[in-house]
Amino acid sequence: MQPSDATSETLLSPYLGFGLGLRTPHYEQVLQEQPDVDWFEVLSENYMVAGGKPRYYLEAIGERYPLVMHGVSMSIGSTDPLNMEYLRSLKALANAVNPRWISDHICWTSIHGVNSHDLLPLPYTWETVRHVAERVKQVQDFLGRRILLENVSSYLSYRNSEMNEWEFLNAVCDEADCLILLDVNNIYVSARNHGFDPLDYLNVVNPLRVQQIHLAGHSDYGDYVIDTHDHDVPDAVWDLYRETLKRLGPVSSMIERDGNIPTFDELYNELGQARTIADDVLGIDAIPASKRHVFGAAQQAVQEVARV
Amino acid sequence: MSELERLQDTMMRYLLQPDADNEADCLQWVDDQHGLAAPQRLHIYANAYKARLREVIDTDHEMLGLYLGDELFEQMVSGYLAAYQSPYTSLRQYCDRLPEFLRQDSFFSQYPILSDLAGFERRLFDAFDAAESDRVPVNALEGIAANHWPILKVRFHPSVQLCQFQSNAVESWQALKHNQEPPAPRLGESRYWLLWRNQERVTEFSSLQYWQYRLMAGFLNGDDLSQQCELLLDTFDENETPGQVFAALQAWLEMGIISHFS
Numbered sequence: 001m002q003p004s005d006a007t008s009e010t011l012l013s014p015y016l017g018f019g020l021g022l023r024t025p026h027y028e029q030v031l032q033e034q035p036d037v038d039w040f041e042v043l044s045e046n047y048m049v050a051g052g053k054p055r056y057y058l059e060a061i062g063e064r065y066p067l068v069m070h071g072v073s074m075s076i077g078s079t080d081p082l083n084m085e086y087l088r089s090l091k092a093l094a095n096a097v098n099p100r101w102i103s104d105h106i107c108w109t110s111i112h113g114v115n116s117h118d119l120l121p122l123p124y125t126w127e128t129v130r131h132v133a134e135r136v137k138q139v140q141d142f143l144g145r146r147i148l149l150e151n152v153s154s155y156l157s158y159r160n161s162e163m164n165e166w167e168f169l170n171a172v173c174d175e176a177d178c179l180i181l182l183d184v185n186n187i188y189v190s191a192r193n194h195g196f197d198p199l200d201y202l203n204v205v206n207p208l209r210v211q212q213i214h215l216a217g218h219s220d221y222g223d224y225v226i227d228t229h230d231h232d233v234p235d236a237v238w239d240l241y242r243e244t245l246k247r248l249g250p251v252s253s254m255i256e257r258d259g260n261i262p263t264f265d266e267l268y269n270e271l272g273q274a275r276t277i278a279d280d281v282l283g284i285d286a287i288p289a290s291k292r293h294v295f296g297a298a299q300q301a302v303q304e305v306a307r308v
Numbered sequence: 309m310s311e312l313e314r315l316q317d318t319m320m321r322y323l324l325q326p327d328a329d330n331e332a333d334c335l336q337w338v339d340d341q342h343g344l345a346a347p348q349r350l351h352i353y354a355n356a357y358k359a360r361l362r363e364v365i366d367t368d369h370e371m372l373g374l375y376l377g378d379e380l381f382e383q384m385v386s387g388y389l390a391a392y393q394s395p396y397t398s399l400r401q402y403c404d405r406l407p408e409f410l411r412q413d414s415f416f417s418q419y420p421i422l423s424d425l426a427g428f429e430r431r432l433f434d435a436f437d438a439a440e441s442d443r444v445p446v447n448a449l450e451g452i453a454a455n456h457w458p459i460l461k462v463r464f465h466p467s468v469q470l471c472q473f474q475s476n477a478v479e480s481w482q483a484l485k486h487n488q489e490p491p492a493p494r495l496g497e498s499r500y501w502l503l504w505r506n507q508e509r510v511t512e513f514s515s516l517q518y519w520q521y522r523l524m525a526g527f528l529n530g531d532d533l534s535q536q537c538e539l540l541l542d543t544f545d546e547n548e549t550p551g552q553v554f555a556a557l558q559a560w561l562e563m564g565i566i567s568h569f570s
Contacts, residue, residue, distance in 0.1 A: 045398040050439035050466065053509045073397035079313035086397045111316040114393045116323050117360050117402075118353065120316075123337075128312055156349035157339045160311065193349075195342050224344050226352065 011146070011179065012211050013100055016066055018275050019254035026264040027057040034064055035268055039100070041254055044071035047097070048089045062097055068212065068252075069099040070181075073115065074139065076149065077108035077122040077132050087142055094143065101211060103148035103181045106132065106169060123158035124168035133175035140178060148211050149173060150181035153189040153218075153227030165190065166201045173209050180205065182251070183214035184244055185227065185237045192225045198240055202247050213253040215241060215274060230259030232270060238277060245281040253278070319353075324393060326354035361389055364399045368433065369406065371484045372425045387413055400437075404430060421493045424477030428501070431469040435503045435511045438467035441567040443507060448561060448569060449554070458534040462527040462557070463568040467505035470516075470524055472498055478513070504565045512563075519543045523556055 017038030022030070029035070040061060047058050061067070073086060094102060107119040122128050140146055151169055163171070173180055182205060191198040215238075217231030233241075233255060245251070253274050255267060309317070315337050322330040331350060338346045362385045366373055373381045388409050394402050407427040410416045416423075443465060452460065471478075478501055480490035500521035503513040516524070519540055526536045537549045544552055560566050 045400070048398060049400070049437035052437035052440070052467070052505060054437060055440070056509055077312075079310060079316055083397065089397075108316055111313070111320050113395050114320060114324070115396060116320065116357055117394060117399055118323075118356055120319065120353070123312065123315060125311075127310070131310075131312060155344075155352040156346065157341060158315065158337050159339045160315075160337070161339070193344070224348075224352070 011209060015250055016068075016100060016252040018271050018278075019068075019252065020267055020271060021070075021254060021256045021258070022058075022061065022067075023257065023261050024054075025261055026267075027053070027061070029264045031057065031060055031064075035264070037065065037268065037271065039066040039068065039252070039254070041068050041070050041256070042097070042099075044069045044090055044093060044102070045073055047093055058097065067097055067099050069094060069097060069102045070150075071102070071104040072117075072119065073109060074104035075109040075115075076104060076106065076135050076139065077128065078110055079108075079131070080111055080113065082135060082138060083110075084142075087139065091143055101148055101179070102143065102145065103150055103212065105152050106149040106172060107152045119152040121152060121154040121156065121158075122168070124161040124163045124165060126162060126171075129168065129171045129175060132172045136172070136176035136178050140176070146178050148179040148181040150183050150214065151186050151190075152183075153186040153193075153225075155193050155224065155226075157194060164196070164200075164204075166204045170204065170206045170209075173206060178209070179211040180209045181212045181214060182210045182244065182248075183216070183256075184241050185214065185216040185218055185229075185233070185256075188237050188240050189218050189225045189227045192220075199243060202240070202244055207248045210248050210251050213241070213244065213248075213251045214256045215253060216256045216258075228259060229256055232262075233273070238273060241274065242277050242281055245278055250278065250282055322350065323354055323357045326351070358389060360399075361385075361394070361402060364402050365406070368403045369426060369429050371481045372422065372429060374484045375422070375425060375480060375490060384410070384416065387416075400433070406430070419493070420495055421475040421477050421480065424473040424475045425481060428471060428473070428477055428481055431471055431503050432511055432513075435467040435469050435505050438465075438505065441466055443564045444561060444566045444569060446558075446561045448566070449557060452569065458532065460533040461530065461570045462560075462566055463570065464524070464528060464560075465504060465565045465567045467503075467511075468524075468528075468565050469503040470521060470528065471501040471503065472521065473501070474498060478515075502565075504563065507564045519552075520556060523553065 019039035019041055020037050022040040022042045042058060047054050049055065071090065075083065090102070105119045106122065108122060109116055109118060109120060122132065136147065136149070149169070149172065151165065169180065187198045187201050191201070215233045216229045217233050217237070219226045219228045219231065255271055255274065257267060318333050318337060322334040331347060334350055335346055338350060340346050365385055365388065376384060388406060391409055392405050396402055407423045407430060410423040410426055474495060474497070476491060476494045476499065478499065483490040500516040500518060501513055502516050502524065503511065505511050522539060523536055526539060533553065537553055540549045540552065
């Protein structure tokens with residue numbers, strides 16, 4: 001399956017640059033020092049509360065930085081009806097936060113009203129493509145905007161799958177006309193666990209729909225790799241990020257750290273590596289965000305790199 | 309039932325109860341791949357399910373965990389996971405029924421202080437992320453006309469939580485929080501506590517006397533000042549009561565926990 005040839009220039013929101021996941025231990029430093037981070041990603045469910053510190057800091061930091069919302073409980077692949085109460089809360093939060101975009105995962109988390117609180121893989125079948133795409137359309141209609149779906153790490157595959165994960169991702173996003181949050185670490189983790197070449201993934205994922213990139217670390221157990229988000233981004237993932245940018249051009253990128261959270265300064269320094277790689281690959285690190293969102297610019301940058 | 313629904317139903321049954329039968333059902337769906345065997349691949353998900361919920365209990369109920377010690381904590385986690393699935397989209401709510409579990413479980417119910425400890429920790433969360441609202445300034449009582457006093461009603465800040473415990477759970481929580489040995493359990497005597505979030509968004513708590521608890525509970529119930537003064541006549545004489553109530557109102561204003569007078 002090849003990427004859609006749909007014209008994409010109007011699909012993607014403006015490029016944001018290099019961001020970090022906003023985490024509780026860093027609230028005060030971010031607010032006081034206003035570090036040179038281009039944007040922050042916030043975990044939607046953490047702020048679906050009435051008030052208190054989480055909402056205070058969200059509002060204060062949102063006044064100073066662009067925010068994007070990232071959720072884990074949409075359960076877009078579930079065969080349960082869409083959870084409208086959840087979606088109403090999500091929409092209310094979005095109205096308050098005014099995020100540049102909203103993302104969740106291409107997975108299922110709950111069935112029969114029971115939440116596993118895990119990002120469980122879907123079978124890559126045409127039935128699932130139609131099922132998920134229909135639900136994404138309903139969500140997008142309800143929210144009044146395109147959403148991003150993130151590829152998840154997986155540790156098993158299903159006998160009834162009819163295509164590869166990357167073909168499935170493209171098919172759902174084309175059918176639903178939604179965007180992609182490409183988690184480079186998840187590609188690496190799944191590639192190790194399933195024995196595929198991660199470049200096969202990157203070569204086929206539809207570049208016209210990739211709005212955001214996640215970078216993260218994992219736990220390597222030799223025979224398998226677990227997506228723990230509690231380590232620094234390892235070299236193998238940085239290498240894959242380099243390959244990703246070669247293929248996609250500039251895409252808003254961020255480091256996602258969920259466990260064993262280091263100091264803000266350490267994360268900030270780690271983000272510097274993403275900037276360095278982007279500058280190395282694309283040579284346009286300093287280009288203002290307002291001039292960097294058009295995919296054509298990315299293609300041009302890649303061509304220029306190729307000429308060099 | 310569609311093929312996708314059957315798959316998800318089978319997988320969820322396995323996650324909730326990863327026994328041999330449910331694993332065998334699940335394996336019918338799981339591909340044999342190079343490297344890790346299919347059962348091991350399934351185990352990753354089963355382990356993650358339990359580990360994630362265990363971590364939530366551990367994080368949200370840190371002092372309860374210290375009070376129990378490792379062995380009993382694991383017993384509580386296993387029992388709670390078996391008794392309560394999560395219908396929630398946020399893990400913030402997963403432990404909401406932990407006090408109920410500790411009150412009803414045949415083993416843990418022998419130690420009522422445990423349910424109180426868990427209940428206190430839940431109320432701390434409720435105060436932490438309750439809605440924000442205005443706080444009436446400390447001199448607000450000066451502006452109330454004399455003829456409005458009898459019908460005065462109080463609306464508290466949404467973070468205000470009233471608790472009644474039958475044990476010294478809060479004193480034990482405080483000791484553990486300060487790395488001290490908790491006192492021996494004392495049961496049977498009612499103790500009253502007020503929790504709230506202050507203007508710096510820090511959660512605070514304070515013990516209450518019974519009449520203070522009743523006074524707050526009455527205002528929370530929508531009663532007016534005259535009803536409240538009448539209620540307190542079994543504690544104070546009629547000359548003393550207005551002064552006590554006024555002092556309580558002034559203290560609440562200084563604590564910043566009154567959102568509105570009506």
